[in-house]
Amino acid sequence: MRLILLGAPGAGKGTQAEMLMKYYKIPTISTGNIFREHISNKTDLGKQATKYMDAGQLVPDELVIELVKDRITRDDCKNGMIFDGFPRTIPQAEALDKMLNDLGISIDYVIDVDVPDENIIERMSGRRVCSKCGASYHTKHKKEKLEGNCDECASTLMQRVDDKEETVKNRLQVYHMQTKPLIEYYNKQNKVLYIDGTADVIKVHDSIMKLLGEN
Numbered sequence: 001m002r003l004i005l006l007g008a009p010g011a012g013k014g015t016q017a018e019m020l021m022k023y024y025k026i027p028t029i030s031t032g033n034i035f036r037e038h039i040s041n042k043t044d045l046g047k048q049a050t051k052y053m054d055a056g057q058l059v060p061d062e063l064v065i066e067l068v069k070d071r072i073t074r075d076d077c078k079n080g081m082i083f084d085g086f087p088r089t090i091p092q093a094e095a096l097d098k099m100l101n102d103l104g105i106s107i108d109y110v111i112d113v114d115v116p117d118e119n120i121i122e123r124m125s126g127r128r129v130c131s132k133c134g135a136s137y138h139t140k141h142k143k144e145k146l147e148g149n150c151d152e153c154a155s156t157l158m159q160r161v162d163d164k165e166e167t168v169k170n171r172l173q174v175y176h177m178q179t180k181p182l183i184e185y186y187n188k189q190n191k192v193l194y195i196d197g198t199a200d201v202i203k204v205h206d207s208i209m210k211l212l213g214e215n
């Protein structure tokens with residue numbers, strides 16, 4: 001099974017990827033992990049990528065594709081893989097299709113975990129974490145007993161920069177700009193499965209399995 005998972009930041013895509021990974025016993029492919037591995041092993045591809053990153057530039061798509069190719073041609077991918085967070089743009093999707101085609105394989109399904117922006121903003125902007133022990137809370141769904149203080153260690157709760165409403169809104173905007181065309185691209189190949197991501201984790205997983213014909 002070769003899958004691509006699409007979904008806005010905060011849509012719960014990562015959790016779904018993990019559950020699919022366990023079910024199919026196939027790895028998740030994330031470009032972040034691939035970069036880190038090549039950079040720490042100082043491979044040729046890693047050194048090339050470092051050059052761009054050190055200069056504050058984006059790693060060019062051709063190099064990203066080389067890195068992805070190196071990863072998916074390993075043994076643990078012979079039964080498939082789940083792409084999480086890649087491709088992000090049309091040129092990357094086109095390059096990925098071409099590379100897979102050269103390998104004689106193709107993507108089976110593209111899963112779009114859809115959660116309305118309002119829900120994501122509510123989910124994320126309500127998060128609070130303890131500045132000392134890292135325990136997590138939510139202003140609506142998991143309130144602390146004494147306002148602003150951790151139940152565990154009584155330290156001050158804070159909001160991560162990534163969870164601030166403005167940050168979340170900006171990331172959603174970028175996501176919509178880049179991803180809508182991607183969904184359209186894979187829709188032309190009849191590969192998109194639309195999933196309502198507002199339900200709880202297990203229900204979302206069940207509806208994915210159903211659409212994949214697994215139950």
Ligand SMILES: [Zn+2]
Binds near residue numbers: 130134150155
């Ligand atoms: Zn604490």
